[in-house]
Amino acid sequence: MSWRKETRRAERGYHHGNLKEALLQAALGLIAEKGAAGFTFADAARMAGVSAAAPYRHFRDRDELLSSIAQRGFEQFEARLTAAWDDGRPDTVTAFERVGKAYLAFAREEPAFYNAMFESGLPVDANPALQAASERAFNIIRAAAERLAALAPPGTPRPPALMMALHIWSMAHGVASLFSRGDAARRKLPMSPDELLEAEVLIYLRGLGFPTDRRPPAKSAEPPPVPPVAPSGSGVPPGGPWGKPK
């Protein structure tokens, strides 16, 4: 079995064999558990079964480990946003909202990454690689906004795509930070963070003149009752992007 070699490497030898990766995984678990602030270099070392000094062979200091995690986080984040955007299929607005949901899903499902990326207080702009990774992730949102802006109803002033992207980002980040994570997420909401963000984005898009009179923010995947492009006659869609007030 391939059990032998790996286990022996991992357990017995003087050399760990893959300490860097083991430390990253350990740190990820610890951050998910206790937050980036509570995470400890020594703990990660202990969890990997090495002495407290060993990590310094692979990371300059604790901050560099944190940065590495944030870096990976931004990469995975970018991948998920890219997948969610799916190049604007089946239609731009649907895909755009999917990106928003992917943002929240990432914050929910990868709390450790999200924490390292946005809540650890590490200086993102001090690390060029990190900044670049963050930029690449944001560029997905930006590209999506670009496509959306190009679709602005004729006769209306075209909204600047960059501004739209920043708006969407701030909405997603605001909802994720306030309502979609461990601590403050306990605030009792009349709706789920996903629904909250979806409604927010829909209202915002309507404010830009986009037709958003599609399905209400229900969880079921219904076939779209009408083709995505609607006449812009009445600015007010029938359903409205919010449910009945409970």
Next chain:
Amino acid sequence: MSWRKETRRAERGYHHGNLKEALLQAALGLIAEKGAAGFTFADAARMAGVSAAAPYRHFRDRDELLSSIAQRGFEQFEARLTAAWDDGRPDTVTAFERVGKAYLAFAREEPAFYNAMFESGLPVDANPALQAASERAFNIIRAAAERLAALAPPGTPRPPALMMALHIWSMAHGVASLFSRGDAARRKLPMSPDELLEAEVLIYLRGLGFPTDRRPPAKSAEPPPVPPVAPSGSGVPPGGPWGKPK
């Protein structure tokens, strides 16, 4: 002179005289400088000129000092939001936007409080007093949303005020967190965080059917070119809440 008594108390005596307050002030300065994560109990004690054990006579532990600061922060926050809202004068929409700006102004001008309140990772819901203070601050936004919702144009479905409040809060918090603070604020923006948020809120309100075709978000107070109520035929006002794309 009253100089005597205070100074002697502060400098000489075995007893400090007002250590609790001194510690709070010291901590506030340290947090503003190095963030809540970097802030140190021992440092605060040193800055107040007492031993490292002295603070424990006034705070159970480091977290309680942090909580006290967050608590004060929420109180000041509430006061500023209340002042900005000014009971909806001179008109609801204007006052509403002023609240948004007050949110950003607070984040910018009181980084230490903001940090303790929203970025220190302390469990807000574990401390009832803290949670109540936070709730009171949010209620200002909520009350404003309530008034705004009541003004929804006739013929449109009335948006739930709580949802609106949550939306506005998430926008303000998102913009503040991402663009209006020390670290990540370095991201080059085509506009100021204030303008960004103002545009965002205006577009959002327009999406709800509110007439928002007032002055563009310029700093000068121009007379409104057209009366505020527009026919709802075309959902798109003339000016648009964004400037020319640069």
Next chain:
DNA sequence: AGCTCATGTGAACGGCTTTTACATGAGCTG
């Protein structure tokens, strides 16, 4: 004057980060 209790001190414990000198052994070289 004397008592008492809030408030401050100093020393100590354990834990964390980081550095330094030293140990080990994996992989290359001849």
Next chain:
DNA sequence: CAGCTCATGTAAAAGCCGTTCACATGAGCT
């Protein structure tokens, strides 16, 4: 295969922090 070298690990130590405990001080009351 012998031997060298260097990456990778360890142990120990210094310095910091949070926290606790026994003890000191003196402010205010009787």
